[in-house]
Amino acid sequence: MTFFLETLIGGLLAGTMYSLVALGFVLIYKASGVFNFAQGAMLLFAALTFVSLQEQGLPFALALILTVVVMALGAILIERTVLRPLVNRSQITLFMATLGLSFVIEGLAQGLMGAQVRALDLGIEDVPLFWGDVMVSQFDLVAAATAALVVTVLALLFNRTRIGVSLRAVADDTRAALSIGINLNRIWQIVWAVAGILGLVAGLLWGARQGVQFSLSLVVLKALPVLIIGGFTSIGGAIVGGLIVGAAENLAEVYIGPYIGGGITPWFAYVLAIVFLYIRPAGLFGEPAIERV
């Protein structure tokens, strides 16, 4: 029983790390209908920028602020050069454009800042803690707390500020939002900048664990099933989806894995996602699309 509990709690906490990555996708999808495959590259770029600045001897806070500025500038550039010319194109075209974008960002990241592995120390110890017999990781707890903080900030941003309200208006009905004078381009810039900052947060946490290097961009593949289960448009969904995926994946690897040869984590989350989709075709929290002929 302890082992089960430990696996469950460990899985749930690991899931919040996925949620952090998924949140960046949700934001952009909500505001511009773009499934941004370059989120992983943005995550890599943000973490690399931060580490490189730190290597130059900058203190933590200053490096963080500068990276945020860089990501915001990047967002404006992306909006100008990629999104604006592609407005009103099909989702798949936009998706492919972000794939192209990910090549550009990865090339830039490695070209400007080098391909070597960098260590990143956030000063959080990754050692076991014991709650009774149940072992949990301190690092995971910090990650979960960060995720909670991020969600709170996002919720406040969406519900309490003018920008947030116009953002929701855009997500709800782009044309109506335009007609009441909301500056769509600015909203997009803001959203991409926020997604870039989310990428930074996720990149730092993941980077502290595995080192800052190219593979950081691969964590997006972990975030996809989270999005499916939670729905592409719901921030709460991203969190719940992450928890479900984290827990299910860990339990499955430990309890089902040994019977079918193990190593099932890459696809198990996807299969779970299909099952969820079959029951709720727009995700747990997604809004079902209404089709008109």
Place this chain on the structure above:
Amino acid sequence: MNQHSHSLPASYDAAPLELTRRAWPWPLLTLLLVAFVLIPVLGDDYWLNAILIPFLILSLAGLGLNLLTGYTGQTSVGAAGFMAVGAFATYSLLLRVPGLPLPLALVGGGIIAAGVGFVFGIPSNRIKGFYLMVTTLAAQFFLEWVFTKFPWFYNYASSGTISAPRLELFGYDLHSPLGRYLLVLTSVVLLTWIAVNLVRSQIGRNWMAIRDMDTAAAVIGISVDRHKRLAFAVSSFYLGVAGALWAFAYLGTASASSFDINRSFQILFIIIIGGMGSIAGNFIGAAFISLLPLLLNQIGQGLLSGMVDAGQLQNLQKIIFGMLIIWFLVKEPEGLIRLLANLGERLKAWPLRF
């Protein structure tokens, strides 16, 4: 060819009977002649092995995906998974059914891939659009796992790789670059011919109706679910054959990782850049995707070698490749095939427009 496209005749009687009058397709014949005769005579190993064979196979894979995505409107990012099924199934057939001729093994591999595609197409009755894409992603990861996990599929080789046990046809050894090129070319030509006719048939038209709006298609009496599953199956058949050729005619050996998610993206790129819902677009897209990096590489080696650090040169190529993709998507949403068609139209009127 379509000089009448600008003005429509006033009545049916005045309309030219182009449908029934068929001229000799000279350009096609020239192309086939070049492909079957001239290239084998002139092409060297490098061109056959490293450029033409992968180009043709990627075109075929693009064609398979285009049937599903471009013609039926079901986005899939699991193309490579079905290619893997084709490769491993063909391998099993060649290995375990003694005396089975190569073409039958290829077709058999394709049919097995079609069956798997059919199964993964079942959710398409409820799941649509972007969410369907994810079910194909699940297929991708699941199939990759199956082919690494169960040694039976690769005949218990410790390396987990498969290699073509025999590549021969009617006693001819097809191991030479030329033999493999002709094998690939013949398969591609045959399957392309079938595809051209398929998309013009009732099935093809139903697919396109579903793509344009599946609710409307259902209203006019097309059985949407059945046709979607059929599209999955046919598409997977093409992908399966392409996968088998990729493994045996191109790579020589393959493992599940030869068919990873990046291959799926590559094939998706081909059809989007070449042109969704176009047969010739697949060839142009495949040429773009497989030749552009080589071209960039050669240019980089030739012009900038020595001046720029080798690593930076590679990164620069990657950036340029990404930018070109975005540029094409911005410039021509319907793909390169459209771009070339427009160019052709312009040339026809050149230099005197209007």
Place this chain on the structure above:
Amino acid sequence: MHLPLKHKLATVLLVLSTANAVSNTALAATNEQFFPLANYRVGAYASSGIPVWAGMIDYLRYINEVEGGINGVKLVWQECETEWTAEKGIECYERFKNGLNGAPVAVYQPNGAPAAYALADKAAADKIPLITLGYGRTEATDGSVFPYNFPVMLTFYSEASAVINYIAQREGGLDRLKGKKIATVYHDSAYGRETQSPLALLAEKYGFENIQIPVADPGNEQSAQWRQVRQLKPDWVFLRTWGVSTPVAIKTAARFGFPVERIIGDIWASSDEDVLPTGEAGKGYLALTPYPGGSEFEIHKRIKQHILDQGKSDLKDPKSFGSVYYNSGLVNAAIAVEAIRAGQQKFGHRPLNGEEGRWGLEHLNIDEARLKAIGFYGLMQPLKLSCSDHEGGGAAKVQQWDGSRWTLITDWVQADRETLRPLIEAKSNAYAKEKGITPRSCASED
């Protein structure tokens, strides 16, 4: 509308093709040996690759500028980006196999497992020997079936045996292995599974419990695997990961309280790049390697003096000088150079082709004296290849990470190659049967 376009495309292809054919035939007899560098400087594995190429290029440059080439034959090299994939690896091979401006290829290093597998048959058909150090088909050790494949120095089978012998050393003898639990945490791929059969054989022989735990690619989340390790409480963990899965494994092990001094990394989990991101967690981590880290070997002094200090090094980050991967580049290049030198003794001091390169490899004998002469003593084990043995060597050193650098803690730990040989021959015979190859007789060679 479609057809003329395809036609145009074909014409363009054709024109390019003939242009290319012409450039290839522009041969000039030169006294140069071509050294193709199929490498990867971008993508997921670039961080591992970059120091390797630096090591290779620095050594080749050293041979050219200090020793005046190999017996007067200068080396020329050109790079080609493979991104560690099979298809780009094939493209590079096809581009390079006919040599460069008349300088022929004697040996080819595919530098990447996918390309190595894909090229195995092609290279045999083209008569170009492939050198795969620390990767590639283990059964290619049997040169009678695989005449053009050279998995030199340390195959995965030998590696498995060496790690067991090292554990036995630590436990106090092979008889003390009985009842011990040895878990292998492996990257779930062809590479990762390669040690399963030798370990099963050795487990049966010595009576230890053989536990296999797979990590799915890319392996950036491993809590499930290490939770299993924590539950099974093995005495030792043999870590066979690659790329990002190594630092994640070490960090996750620390998180689950598994002692890092009981984890032994394999050849692809033994580099500086693997442990640098782990910080405190990696202190005390053990790793097995045929090319240990360190910049105090004789060859490093020479290269430092003639190349590094002259500003001619390919190394961008001087900190990497003497890193495990840089040293692997040196060792790889040295084997190729020595093979060419061996071939020149028979064929004369001139550039060699692939067939002559293979003869050189099969008669390669780098003994201790030779190692001292070329400055590789301690960095590289003695290596003697023959027709029936394409591996040679079969030993590794164990190094320990102290938080900033590797310290060697053993001399060469030799694998029990006789025990494993039947396993290898069974595999190579199966391959020969599947492919219809008649093994050549090694007795009639030489």
